Amino acid sequence: MPTRPHLQVSCALIEQDGRVLAAQRGPTMSLPLKWEFPGGKIHAGETPQDCLRRELMEELGVQIAVGKALPSVWHDYPGFRVTLYPFICLLTAGTPVLHEHAAVRWLWPHELAQLDWADADWPVLDAYLAERGSG
Numbered sequence: 001m002p003t004r005p006h007l008q009v010s011c012a013l014i015e016q017d018g019r020v021l022a023a024q025r026g027p028t029m030s031l032p033l034k035w036e037f038p039g040g041k042i043h044a045g046e047t048p049q050d051c052l053r054r055e056l057m058e059e060l061g062v063q064i065a066v067g068k069a070l071p072s073v074w075h076d077y078p079g080f081r082v083t084l085y086p087f088i089c090l091l092t093a094g095t096p097v098l099h100e101h102a103a104v105r106w107l108w109p110h111e112l113a114q115l116d117w118a119d120a121d122w123p124v125l126d127a128y129l130a131e132r133g134s135g
């Protein structure tokens, strides 16, 4: 049986003035138009935090300070497995510019569950809301 890819992915819950940045995947990306926390695959030799700083600059043109790690989660999608390494981050410079995503939104924690999240992100969202006392 062929082994399915297992992706190691960092993602950022970027806070600014109490709101959190959510990003909608583009129509031609995998999981099209699902909402996610921006980030991407961890490259060889890169820490999850290095990955986030690189991806956020590439994808949205912003600088971030990477803070507390939330528990990692894994999820089986049809065809691949992903392990997500989520971090609470602060926006330190720039305004998001859409290089790959279809949209971004700054939402209050209690609004986040209204979006159509990628399946792997629901436990991340739960952990974040528990951390911030909004669960």
Ligand SMILES: Nc1nc2c([nH]c(=O)n2[C@@H]2O[C@H](COP(=O)(O)OP(=O)(O)OP(=O)(O)O)[C@@H](O)[C@H]2O)c(=O)[nH]1
Binding pocket: 007, 009, 010, 011, 029, 030, 031, 035, 036, 037, 038, 039, 040, 041, 042, 082, 084, 118, 119, 120, 121
């Ligand atoms: N960035 C990110 N990816 C997520 C999240 N949740 C989730 O299931 N994923 C999945 O993790 C994988 C990350 O791939 P990606 O396409 O964002 O990564 P990348 O920028 O390094 O890709 P590329 O440079 O190969 O195009 C995708 O399959 C994506 O669907 C999330 O919250 N953030």
